[in-house]
Amino acid sequence: ELKEIVFIIQSQSNSFHSKRAEDLKRDILKQAADLGKELPTVLLTHQMDGHEGAWTILPLMRDFSVTYGRNSSWIFFCEEDTRVQVVKLLETLGRFDGSKEWFLGKALYDEESTIIHHYAFAENPAVFKFPDFAAGWALSIPLVNKLAKKLKSEPLKSDFTIDLKHEIALYIWQKGEGPHLTPVPEFCTSDVKSYKADNCATTFSNFLPLCGEPVKKEDVFVAVKTCRKFHGDRIPVVKQTWEREAALIEYYSDYADISIPTIDLGVPNTDRG
Secondary structure (H helix, E strand, C coil): CHHHEEEEEECCCCHHHHHHHHHHHHHHHHHHHHCCCCCCEEEEHHHCCCCCCHHHCHHHHHHHHHHHCCCCCEEEEEECCEEECHHHHHHHHCCCCCCCCCEEECEECCCCCCHHHCCCCCCCHHHCCEECHHHCEEEEHHHHHHHHHHHHHCCCCCCCCCCHHHHHHHHHHHHHCCCCCEECCCEEEEECCCHHHHHCCEEECCCCCCCCCCCCHHHCEEEEECCHHHCCCHHHHHHHCCHHHCCEEEEEECCCCCCCCEEECCCCCCCCC
Protein backbone atom coordinates (compact mmCIF):
# COMPACT_ATOMS: atom_id res chain seq x y z
CA GLU A 1 0.00 0.00 0.00
CA LEU A 2 1.20 3.50 -0.83
CA LYS A 3 0.41 4.73 2.68
CA GLU A 4 3.02 2.29 4.00
CA ILE A 5 5.83 4.18 2.21
CA VAL A 6 7.30 7.19 4.00
CA PHE A 7 8.99 9.55 1.53
CA ILE A 8 12.02 11.48 2.80
CA ILE A 9 13.31 14.23 0.52
CA GLN A 10 16.93 15.07 1.33
CA SER A 11 16.45 18.82 1.16
CA GLN A 12 18.23 22.07 1.98
CA SER A 13 16.90 25.21 3.65
CA ASN A 14 18.16 27.56 0.93
CA SER A 15 15.11 29.09 -0.80
CA PHE A 16 16.00 27.75 -4.25
CA HIS A 17 16.51 24.19 -3.02
CA SER A 18 13.57 24.17 -0.61
CA LYS A 19 11.25 25.22 -3.44
CA ARG A 20 12.53 22.34 -5.58
CA ALA A 21 11.88 19.96 -2.70
CA GLU A 22 8.38 21.35 -2.12
CA ASP A 23 7.61 20.92 -5.83
CA LEU A 24 8.63 17.27 -5.63
CA LYS A 25 6.51 16.77 -2.52
CA ARG A 26 3.47 18.21 -4.29
CA ASP A 27 4.09 15.98 -7.30
CA ILE A 28 4.25 12.82 -5.17
CA LEU A 29 1.07 13.74 -3.32
CA LYS A 30 -0.72 14.61 -6.58
CA GLN A 31 0.18 11.23 -8.06
CA ALA A 32 -1.20 9.55 -4.95
CA ALA A 33 -4.41 11.58 -5.11
CA ASP A 34 -4.86 10.81 -8.81
CA LEU A 35 -4.65 7.12 -7.95
CA GLY A 36 -7.36 7.54 -5.35
CA LYS A 37 -4.92 6.33 -2.71
CA GLU A 38 -4.58 7.47 0.87
CA LEU A 39 -1.89 10.13 0.84
CA PRO A 40 1.53 8.98 2.05
CA THR A 41 3.76 10.88 4.43
CA VAL A 42 6.28 13.09 2.62
CA LEU A 43 8.93 14.83 4.75
CA LEU A 44 11.74 17.27 3.99
CA THR A 45 14.90 16.77 6.03
CA HIS A 46 15.62 20.47 6.47
CA GLN A 47 12.25 20.87 8.19
CA MET A 48 12.94 18.21 10.80
CA ASP A 49 13.49 20.53 13.74
CA GLY A 50 15.29 19.26 16.79
CA HIS A 51 17.55 16.92 14.86
CA GLU A 52 21.04 18.29 14.64
CA GLY A 53 22.69 16.76 11.62
CA ALA A 54 19.39 15.53 10.15
CA TRP A 55 20.95 15.73 6.70
CA THR A 56 23.21 12.82 7.68
CA ILE A 57 20.07 10.63 8.00
CA LEU A 58 21.25 8.24 10.73
CA PRO A 59 20.24 10.59 13.59
CA LEU A 60 16.66 10.31 12.30
CA MET A 61 16.41 6.52 12.60
CA ARG A 62 15.11 6.43 16.16
CA ASP A 63 12.29 8.84 15.32
CA PHE A 64 11.49 6.89 12.16
CA SER A 65 11.27 3.71 14.20
CA VAL A 66 9.04 5.21 16.90
CA THR A 67 6.73 7.05 14.49
CA TYR A 68 6.51 4.63 11.57
CA GLY A 69 7.79 1.33 12.94
CA ARG A 70 4.35 -0.21 13.29
CA ASN A 71 2.31 1.28 10.47
CA SER A 72 4.76 1.47 7.56
CA SER A 73 6.84 -0.90 5.47
CA TRP A 74 9.43 1.32 3.79
CA ILE A 75 11.33 4.55 4.21
CA PHE A 76 12.16 5.86 0.73
CA PHE A 77 14.79 8.58 0.38
CA CYS A 78 15.44 10.80 -2.62
CA GLU A 79 16.91 14.13 -3.63
CA GLU A 80 15.05 17.27 -4.69
CA ASP A 81 15.73 16.58 -8.37
CA THR A 82 14.76 12.92 -8.25
CA ARG A 83 11.58 12.24 -10.18
CA VAL A 84 9.38 9.50 -8.74
CA GLN A 85 6.86 7.40 -10.67
CA VAL A 86 4.66 6.37 -7.75
CA VAL A 87 2.95 3.40 -9.45
CA LYS A 88 6.25 1.96 -10.64
CA LEU A 89 7.80 2.51 -7.22
CA LEU A 90 4.96 0.57 -5.60
CA GLU A 91 5.48 -2.28 -8.06
CA THR A 92 9.23 -2.27 -7.48
CA LEU A 93 9.08 -2.30 -3.68
CA GLY A 94 6.34 -4.92 -3.89
CA ARG A 95 8.89 -7.42 -5.18
CA PHE A 96 10.65 -7.39 -1.83
CA ASP A 97 9.39 -8.94 1.40
CA GLY A 98 8.91 -5.91 3.65
CA SER A 99 9.11 -8.08 6.76
CA LYS A 100 12.82 -8.66 6.13
CA GLU A 101 15.81 -6.33 6.29
CA TRP A 102 16.38 -4.62 2.93
CA PHE A 103 18.73 -1.87 1.82
CA LEU A 104 17.82 -0.98 -1.77
CA GLY A 105 19.28 1.44 -4.30
CA LYS A 106 21.22 2.06 -7.47
CA ALA A 107 24.67 0.67 -6.74
CA LEU A 108 27.82 2.75 -6.95
CA TYR A 109 31.32 1.47 -6.22
CA ASP A 110 34.90 2.68 -6.27
CA GLU A 111 36.95 1.61 -9.27
CA GLU A 112 40.05 2.15 -7.17
CA SER A 113 40.59 2.81 -3.48
CA THR A 114 40.14 6.45 -2.59
CA ILE A 115 41.19 8.73 0.23
CA ILE A 116 37.68 10.07 0.88
CA HIS A 117 36.63 6.51 1.72
CA HIS A 118 39.76 6.02 3.83
CA TYR A 119 41.01 3.45 1.32
CA ALA A 120 38.31 1.00 2.39
CA PHE A 121 38.35 -2.37 0.61
CA ALA A 122 41.72 -1.46 -0.91
CA GLU A 123 42.31 -4.96 -2.27
CA ASN A 124 39.02 -4.96 -4.19
CA PRO A 125 37.17 -1.61 -3.95
CA ALA A 126 34.41 -2.71 -6.35
CA VAL A 127 33.19 -5.34 -3.88
CA PHE A 128 31.47 -2.73 -1.69
CA LYS A 129 28.36 -1.05 -3.10
CA PHE A 130 26.77 2.17 -1.86
CA PRO A 131 23.63 4.00 -3.07
CA ASP A 132 23.37 6.78 -5.63
CA PHE A 133 21.17 9.21 -3.70
CA ALA A 134 20.00 10.85 -6.93
CA ALA A 135 18.25 7.61 -7.94
CA GLY A 136 16.53 7.22 -4.58
CA TRP A 137 17.15 4.49 -2.03
CA ALA A 138 15.02 2.58 0.45
CA LEU A 139 15.20 0.90 3.83
CA SER A 140 12.66 -1.64 5.01
CA ILE A 141 11.13 -0.92 8.41
CA PRO A 142 12.71 -4.00 10.07
CA LEU A 143 16.11 -2.60 9.09
CA VAL A 144 15.15 0.87 10.33
CA ASN A 145 14.11 -0.65 13.66
CA LYS A 146 17.39 -2.52 13.90
CA LEU A 147 19.42 0.61 13.17
CA ALA A 148 17.40 2.61 15.71
CA LYS A 149 18.05 -0.01 18.38
CA LYS A 150 21.77 0.01 17.64
CA LEU A 151 21.94 3.80 17.68
CA LYS A 152 20.22 3.85 21.07
CA SER A 153 22.74 1.48 22.63
CA GLU A 154 25.75 2.75 20.66
CA PRO A 155 25.44 6.46 19.77
CA LEU A 156 27.36 7.67 16.73
CA LYS A 157 31.00 8.21 17.62
CA SER A 158 31.61 11.00 15.14
CA ASP A 159 29.70 13.96 13.73
CA PHE A 160 32.21 14.32 10.91
CA THR A 161 30.97 13.35 7.46
CA ILE A 162 32.88 13.29 4.17
CA ASP A 163 30.84 11.11 1.77
CA LEU A 164 27.46 10.42 3.32
CA LYS A 165 26.25 7.72 0.94
CA HIS A 166 29.36 5.60 1.49
CA GLU A 167 29.30 6.12 5.26
CA ILE A 168 25.63 5.14 5.53
CA ALA A 169 26.27 1.96 3.55
CA LEU A 170 29.22 1.11 5.82
CA TYR A 171 27.13 1.70 8.93
CA ILE A 172 24.30 -0.50 7.66
CA TRP A 173 26.70 -3.25 6.59
CA GLN A 174 28.32 -3.33 10.05
CA LYS A 175 31.30 -5.39 8.89
CA GLY A 176 29.06 -8.15 7.61
CA GLU A 177 26.49 -8.17 10.41
CA GLY A 178 24.02 -6.13 8.36
CA PRO A 179 22.80 -6.28 4.76
CA HIS A 180 24.72 -5.22 1.69
CA LEU A 181 23.05 -2.80 -0.70
CA THR A 182 20.75 -4.69 -3.07
CA PRO A 183 20.92 -3.11 -6.57
CA VAL A 184 17.52 -2.20 -7.99
CA PRO A 185 17.53 -1.53 -11.77
CA GLU A 186 14.30 0.48 -11.54
CA PHE A 187 16.09 3.10 -9.43
CA CYS A 188 17.62 5.19 -12.22
CA THR A 189 19.41 8.43 -12.90
CA SER A 190 18.47 8.57 -16.57
CA ASP A 191 16.89 11.81 -17.72
CA VAL A 192 13.11 11.70 -17.39
CA LYS A 193 12.76 12.21 -21.18
CA SER A 194 15.22 9.47 -22.10
CA TYR A 195 14.10 6.18 -23.66
CA LYS A 196 16.12 4.53 -20.89
CA ALA A 197 13.56 5.80 -18.38
CA ASP A 198 10.72 3.60 -19.65
CA ASN A 199 11.20 0.93 -16.99
CA CYS A 200 12.32 3.24 -14.22
CA ALA A 201 10.57 3.98 -10.95
CA THR A 202 12.85 6.97 -10.49
CA THR A 203 14.64 9.28 -12.89
CA PHE A 204 16.70 12.40 -12.43
CA SER A 205 16.02 15.89 -13.67
CA ASN A 206 19.22 17.45 -14.98
CA PHE A 207 17.67 20.90 -14.81
CA LEU A 208 20.20 23.72 -14.67
CA PRO A 209 18.74 27.09 -13.68
CA LEU A 210 19.46 30.32 -15.49
CA CYS A 211 21.50 32.23 -12.94
CA GLY A 212 21.88 35.49 -14.83
CA GLU A 213 25.02 37.09 -16.18
CA PRO A 214 28.42 35.76 -15.07
CA VAL A 215 29.87 37.51 -12.04
CA LYS A 216 32.71 39.90 -12.86
CA LYS A 217 36.05 38.63 -11.61
CA GLU A 218 36.55 42.01 -9.95
CA ASP A 219 33.66 41.06 -7.67
CA VAL A 220 35.25 37.77 -6.56
CA PHE A 221 37.81 37.68 -3.76
CA VAL A 222 40.01 34.57 -3.62
CA ALA A 223 41.61 33.61 -0.30
CA VAL A 224 44.37 30.98 -0.53
CA LYS A 225 45.10 29.11 2.69
CA THR A 226 48.65 27.82 3.02
CA CYS A 227 51.47 27.35 5.55
CA ARG A 228 55.19 28.08 5.64
CA LYS A 229 56.35 24.64 4.52
CA PHE A 230 54.44 25.02 1.24
CA HIS A 231 55.67 28.52 0.38
CA GLY A 232 58.49 27.17 -1.77
CA ASP A 233 56.72 24.44 -3.73
CA ARG A 234 52.94 24.83 -3.83
CA ILE A 235 52.57 28.61 -3.99
CA PRO A 236 54.78 28.91 -7.13
CA VAL A 237 52.47 26.46 -8.89
CA VAL A 238 49.46 28.65 -8.11
CA LYS A 239 51.30 31.75 -9.29
CA GLN A 240 52.36 30.09 -12.54
CA THR A 241 48.89 28.77 -13.36
CA TRP A 242 45.61 30.30 -12.27
CA GLU A 243 46.61 33.29 -10.12
CA ARG A 244 46.48 35.57 -13.17
CA GLU A 245 42.78 34.75 -13.55
CA ALA A 246 41.97 36.19 -10.11
CA ALA A 247 41.55 39.94 -9.89
CA LEU A 248 41.56 39.94 -6.08
CA ILE A 249 43.68 37.36 -4.28
CA GLU A 250 45.40 37.09 -0.90
CA TYR A 251 47.54 34.34 0.61
CA TYR A 252 46.96 33.48 4.28
CA SER A 253 49.55 31.53 6.22
CA ASP A 254 51.18 30.90 9.59
CA TYR A 255 54.15 33.00 8.52
CA ALA A 256 54.46 36.42 6.89
CA ASP A 257 56.52 36.18 3.71
CA ILE A 258 56.81 39.46 1.81
CA SER A 259 58.10 37.74 -1.34
CA ILE A 260 54.70 36.14 -2.01
CA PRO A 261 53.29 38.04 -0.04
CA THR A 262 51.45 36.15 2.72
CA ILE A 263 49.45 37.42 5.66
CA ASP A 264 50.23 35.77 9.00
CA LEU A 265 46.95 34.83 10.69
CA GLY A 266 48.68 34.03 13.96
CA VAL A 267 47.31 30.50 13.91
CA PRO A 268 49.84 27.65 13.92
CA ASN A 269 49.67 25.02 11.19
CA THR A 270 48.02 21.69 11.98
CA ASP A 271 50.28 18.97 10.59
CA ARG A 272 47.63 16.24 10.68
CA GLY A 273 43.86 16.08 10.59
